[in-house]
Amino acid sequence: MKKIKFRADITAVTIVIFIVCIVLVSVMLMQFRTVEQTDITEIENMRETELRTALAEWKSKYEELSTQLSEVNERKEEYNQKINDNEATSELIDEELKESNMLVGKTDVYGEGVVVTLADNEERKIEAYDLIDLVNELRYAGAEAISINEVRVLTMSYIADMGDYSYITVNSRRIQGPYIVKAIGDKDYMYSILNLKGSGFVDRSKTLGMNVSSKTENRVEIPKYDEEFEIKYMQEVTAE
């Protein structure tokens, strides 16, 4: 009898210990995961100048987001106020659609911006990659709309060398030099990024002997995307 009781005690003790161990291990795992998730280690390792840039970046991202949040909230208000007025709500949705269509590239647009001209010379022929690189830098500098020789460049636009480098295609449209690349956005900022000594596209290209020039303009006009917008393969993820 005594022996059996003693056994039962041991089992109880073992179970308790086991549970304590599991709890401890899960706490540790949680700790590891939190550390990974918050990127704290990355921020811990930054130096002062990096921290200052990071702070400025997060601040501007946060401010942008706040503006967007108040816009969404305002729109919600508007719908709520006009919820019983069919005509008014229809106007609201038209307005939203108009703005969204402009962002997608379904309309002609204008605004301040920069114009970059590239032309072939004996030293250097313009290739597709030059244009890809330039478009990439304009995007980096915050361009809101871009065109090359009046062909609108969107997120999924491609630029490729064709016919043994005799011409370039943008969105399957053939173009030839001189290449006039237009971008709408903060004209002074875009211009300064392009002309940064040593790293800006215009400055780098000039060093390579390329025939390239850039200027700011108060009114740059960019045409709409002139092909079909077709979604065939992707679907919205709706499951919540």
Added chain:
Amino acid sequence: MNKKQISITLGIMCFLLTIAICVQIRTTNLANSTVSQTLSDNELRDQVLKMKERYDNTYREIENAQKELEKIRLTATQNDKTAEAKEQELKENNMILGNTDVTGDGVEIVLEDAKASNTSLNLSAQLIHYSDIQLVVNELKNAGAEAIEVNGQRLVATSAITCEGNIIKINNERIGSPFTIRAIGSQELLYGGLSRIGSILDVIRDGGNTANITKVDDITIPKYSGVISYKYLKENK
């Protein structure tokens, strides 16, 4: 089981746990020691973390607000027959813009820097450059990709692939090797376009780097983690 066995088991467990805790403490210390721990650095770090937290919170708020807006829009336009088509177009626009998570069949490409052992080769050729990623992405667009992500970063109209020092950034976020590029579109066209002889993947392999492409069904590509907005654009009528 007797007392001795229990003690031994207990002893071993305690030992393991202590080691684990020590490792953890040492890792944290190591991370700290690489930084000059001045007071201003710590303050700055706090500020960065706080700002990031505020950003994350606002991001969550905006997600909820957008969902609510969609619901309100639906109820408000119940009686409007033309509204349905407009809502559909808005939805499609948001998919194109990168405002929603999307799913579909496509391909996955993994690019990885060459192993350090191939020291005889040209060092620069053994690394994946930002231009390699640009070219792969351009090829995917050429093959009709509808949505693309690189290491979790959705490509949108303002996405730039840049290089600062030896850090590659997309959407201003650091990314590192291996680079996983996912694209939704026609699997045949995407796979065919990228795996032909002499393609950009072949060029990347020539340096000793790894470049693999596989067809993957039901890829989910996340939405853009930033805000798509405009300040300078005006419609030209």
